Amino acid sequence: MTIEPAPCEIPPEPAGIQRWLMLLLAAACGLIAANIYYVQPLTGPISASLGLPSQAAGLIATMPQAGYGIGLLLVVPLGDIVENRRLSIAILCIAALALIAAAAAAHASTFLAAGLFIGLGSVTVQMLVLYAAHLAHPAARGRVVGHVTSGLMLGIMLARPLAGFITDAMSWRAVFIISAAVMATLAIVLRIALPPRQPARGAGYGALIASMWPLIRRTPILRRRTFYQTCLFAAFSLFWTTVPLLLADRFHLSQTGIALFALAGAASVFAAPIAGRIADRGQDRPATGLAMLAVAACFLLSGLDLPTSKAGIAILALAAILLGAGVTGHAVLGQRAIFSLDANLRGRLNGLFMATYFAGGAAGSVAGTWSYAHGGWALLSWTGLALPLLALAGYCTERQPAPASAGKA
Template identity: 35%
Template sequence: MTTAAQDTGLAATGGLTRRTLLLMAVATGLSVAGNYFSQPLLDTMAHHFGMSSGTAALVVTVSQIGYVCGLVLLVPLGDLLERRRLTVTLCALTAAGLVCTAAAPETSLLFTGLALTGLCSVGAQVMVPFAATMAAPEARGRAVGTVMAGLLLGILLARTAAGGLAELGGWRTVYWVNAGLMLMMALLLWRALPPFHPAERVSYGSAFRSMVRLWRHHPVLRWRTLTGASSFGAFTVLWVSLTFLLSGPGYGWSTAAIGLMGLAGAAGSAAASAAGRLADRGLVHTVTGGGAVLLTASWGLLAAGRHDLAWLLAGVLLLDLAVQAVHISNQNVVYALEPQARSRLNSIYMTTYFFGGVTGSALTSVVWSHAGWPGVCTLGAAFSTVTMLSHLGERLTRNRPAP
């Protein structure tokens, strides 16, 4: 059976119902949330384990390293193994990592649990191309947008949930709760998802070699990875620096109040589904270009929000909306390049996407210490400008034949 036939067959047999799509969106959000719970809890965890501030910072770093390893090593398996079994297995292993973290009596087991959670939480990135494959071609953008909206909500609301549950039952509570929810997701996904076997048999080594070919053969893939990485860099510039701004003398917010800012950002997740629908109508380039322009414009609002909450909220909302528009349109273009290699394409795209975020995070710490909020806004605008230029470069070169 060819890949096209598999795509059509899954869609024709109801492979992706609305209920299944929403379940996948929830599962992706819960999968990635485990990597962000620790951020508002670092002081509490450091005090509990007697860690120095430098060691406590590794709590976040270990999760990030695990996630990058998962993007490179595990996500390509979606093109090699039966996808339902792979998805469910990764959800169950994520739950195991969360249990290890919640029950850790010492730092070595804590870091082991965090690394396992980060590594296996890339099950979310297996589900995104799985949803694209199951969806009918005319609804593929909406499917990807819906699942990615769930992922964004998981990232943004994780901090709020961690703060609230920690107040109720201590820092371990959020990990216990998420572990239970991930086990429930594994069971529900096993019942809801159809079996899906790859159309071609490819060895693990061949899959990695083919990723080099994909990168070299598709100029559009290279442009879209740059567009995505720079836009996510702008996203992390905001969310890393926002805590510094809101906890400083200008606002003086508490940790719990700062966590609630994630709710404002979560409103931008509505753009994911809308962007997907526009992409289904053939407006994918318009969505990318419009998102890049809005992303750059948002930094003007954010700069004005240094002492004005209304401007700040408007900037946060516009930036998150723009980032999602760019991201969803990117994925629609990337997944269409070679349908039988969607997981490998997603591995390439998301790995560079994540490194864009890491770069933004690292530069933000340096810029904030030297130039404060105005410098951070300039940095974010620079990342956004790269996003616009990358999209323009793709449009100017898109008609050139691939080598």
């Protein structure tokens, strides 16, 4: 037995969620997702301030990601059995308290523990994406998820340069103080703005978690979409982990220049709502192939013998935009596909989807660092190109669905 989505007709306009609420959810997702990435450019100042040895400094960026991964598997599925607004706000409050603890930390161990809970609390973004999917009209779900996801991706892309600018102007502790205040305010706003949503009553927490593995076995759409997005997000992480090194080594950019380059890459977030609209029109299959080709084109472009001038930086920026557009676009296509399944399973399906491709991103970061250290940017480009090509190979084996069972993989 497999889980399949039901076909639906496309209304002329999105229904089921007001535009202001959709924009609020998009902004909230961006602000919350940024919490995981603020620490990445601040590893040096934080480790120096807290006396963390250089060989352990990588834990500063790792702990929020580890907490986020744990939350995806153990917290996000609760959205299938716990009232969604109450759950979202409770987890967001955990993030706010953890941010305060990080800002006040006097010892490295305290900061690392706070980082774990910052990541755990930040899984609120996935609950809000689910919230948007539940509120959206079924035939406008792709558009709504696309708009909310664009906010999430914008937060990820802007977090690093914003953290650098705040630290230069004040201190690294100010980054966490400001974000804690934003999270507390956001919790109040969401408490007022979001309507309550009580999912259907189901089994207890243990049975909920135990049901996740069978979901993978009987949901081919989940397996395929997770595989594709894991390959693409690994390529994304591989690129963004190492491109600052290339910009500093070959183009001699300062930290401010690298931050501005990251801002240019943020232009790709506009692919999310476009992908959602395409999926709502039933064109998700060609859009999937196009997303993979965009990621492949990134590494073909960036692997060229780039001139060490503004032209070379411009080509690299174009490659970054193609990469972000492909990865963001497919994330929306993937979530739209799994959200078309049983509404009572969305928390678990989304938790599995996100946790798996998030792990792929961690693997991509490791592969990027290794490739750049052993073969420079040339080896990194070939490694990066292999990932979307692997996804394309899987995509080419996907059978065309019959009209009566759209979405079957």
